[in-house]
Amino acid sequence: MDVSIGGAARASGVKVPTIRYYEQIGLLPVPQRTQANRRLYAPQELRRLRFIRHARELGFEVEAIRTLLALQDRPDHSCEEADRLAREHLEQVERRIASLSALRRELMHMVEGCSHGRVAQCRVIETLDDHSLCAHHGESE
Amino acid sequence: MDVSIGGAARASGVKVPTIRYYEQIGLLPVPQRTQANRRLYAPQELRRLRFIRHARELGFEVEAIRTLLALQDRPDHSCEEADRLAREHLEQVERRIASLSALRRELMHMVEGCSHGRVAQCRVIETLDDHSLCAHHGESE
DNA sequence: CTTGCTCCTCTAGTCACTAGAGGATGTATC
DNA sequence: GATACATCCTCTAGTGACTAGAGGAGCAAG
Numbered sequence: 086m087d088v089s090i091g092g093a094a095r096a097s098g099v100k101v102p103t104i105r106y107y108e109q110i111g112l113l114p115v116p117q118r119t120q121a122n123r124r125l126y127a128p129q130e131l132r133r134l135r136f137i138r139h140a141r142e143l144g145f146e147v148e149a150i151r152t153l154l155a156l157q158d159r160p161d162h163s164c165e166e167a168d169r170l171a172r173e174h175l176e177q178v179e180r181r182i183a184s185l186s187a188l189r190r191e192l193m194h195m196v197e198g199c200s201h202g203r204v205a206q207c208r209v210i211e212t213l214d215d216h217s218l219c220a221h222h223g224e225s226e
Numbered sequence: 227m228d229v230s231i232g233g234a235a236r237a238s239g240v241k242v243p244t245i246r247y248y249e250q251i252g253l254l255p256v257p258q259r260t261q262a263n264r265r266l267y268a269p270q271e272l273r274r275l276r277f278i279r280h281a282r283e284l285g286f287e288v289e290a291i292r293t294l295l296a297l298q299d300r301p302d303h304s305c306e307e308a309d310r311l312a313r314e315h316l317e318q319v320e321r322r323i324a325s326l327s328a329l330r331r332e333l334m335h336m337v338e339g340c341s342h343g344r345v346a347q348c349r350v351i352e353t354l355d356d357h358s359l360c361a362h363h364g365e366s367e
Numbered sequence: 368c369t370t371g372c373t374c375c376t377c378t379a380g381t382c383a384c385t386a387g388a389g390g391a392t393g394t395a396t397c
Numbered sequence: 398g399a400t401a402c403a404t405c406c407t408c409t410a411g412t413g414a415c416t417a418g419a420g421g422a423g424c425a426a427g
Contacts, residue, residue: 091373101374106415121423123374143329147414168337175333178326185323188284192316196309232404242405247384262392264405288383 086127087117093126097134104134112137112151145174227268228258234267238275245275253278253292286315 094101107113113133117125126134133154140150149170156167235242248254254274258266267275274295281291290311297308 089374100416102416103414105376110414121374123423141414143332144326171333171336175330175337178330178333182323182326182330185285185319185326189316189319189323191284192312192319195312196316230405241385243385244383246407251383262405264392282383 087125088131090124090126093124093131093134096131097138099134099138107134107137110147112147112154143174144178145170149174228266229272231265231267234265234272234275237272238279240275240279248275248278251288253288253295284315285319286311290315 088096090101090104093099093104097104099107104113108115113130116130117127119125136154136157137150140153141147145153152170153167156162156164229237231242231245234240234245238245240248245254249256254271257271258268260266277295277298278291281294282288286294293311294308297303297305
């Protein structure tokens with residue numbers, strides 16, 4: 086039923102040292118140990134790990150995840166906080182998408198413009214050199 | 227004509243300690259100094275700084291910028307390398323946009339689904355808990 | 368019994384900055 | 398000329414979220 090840290094890594098997609106790191110910073114509870122001092126993870130911890138991994142993939146910071154996990158542990162509590170975190174995060178994500186889309190246009194411009202000739206004519210360099218050619222003026226991240 | 231490090235910071239949008247850091251890692255050449263040992267930047271260095279800033283904003287890593295700067299210094303050389311860097315970066319950016327768009331859908335789903343009730347029914351938590359609800363399977367960054 | 372894998376702890380490194388200490392210099396005002 | 402304050406200098410250490418490596422112990426298969 087319970088698995089080793091390697092098994093947990095395979096089951097969750099989180100690397101072994103990262104699992105230990107999460108334990109160290111208190112994102113994961115201190116796990117059971119075998120007699121030989123090896124970590125043992127129960128299904129519940131694996132779920133927690135997957136939760137963390139998913140949230141990290143979605144770009145939530147560790148501190149936000151800490152809050153989400155604390156919320157998760159109190160299912161009767163109002164989800165106001167989780168909602169707020171998700172909303173804030175959504176805004177951030179939308180800003181990032183806008184910024185990356187501008188960048189994408191610019192990069193496409195660059196590689197289209199590159200005539201595979203000499204550097205002097207290459208838009209990749211030119212575009213980076215002259216911000217005024219850039220698609221996202223006055224934008225900040 | 228030449229400006230102090232503070233002036234360079236204002237002109238380029240790169241912070242003073244960051245300029246010194248760039249010098250330290252060899253991204254900027256060692257600048258001239260006044261008699262009182264203060265750095266002096268000529269227009270050329272300011273251009274270089276803006277180039278770096280722009281490239282960093284666009285998400286290029288310092289090592290990539292180092293390469294781009296080296297290329298820029300040899301305008302007669304083929305721009306193959308710059309082209310390759312830009313293409314690679316474009317791919318990365320497109321993956322990131324796709325990933326963030328999926329995330330955006332998911333987060334919108336989350337906050338829409340949130341009935342402002344108990345955590346137990348909150349999609350924000352639920353969605354993070356169950357990767358199968360997630361919009362971007364099998365995607366990797 | 369040996370080989371090879373996984374596990375343990377611990378420290379240090381990564382990237383791209385950022386912050387702070389402690390001191391020198393430059394500029395503006397009284 | 399004195400004083401105040403901004404700006405500059407160097408240097409060290411801290412950040413977030415890991416990642417790598419040293420040095421050693423345990424375990425299962427052949």
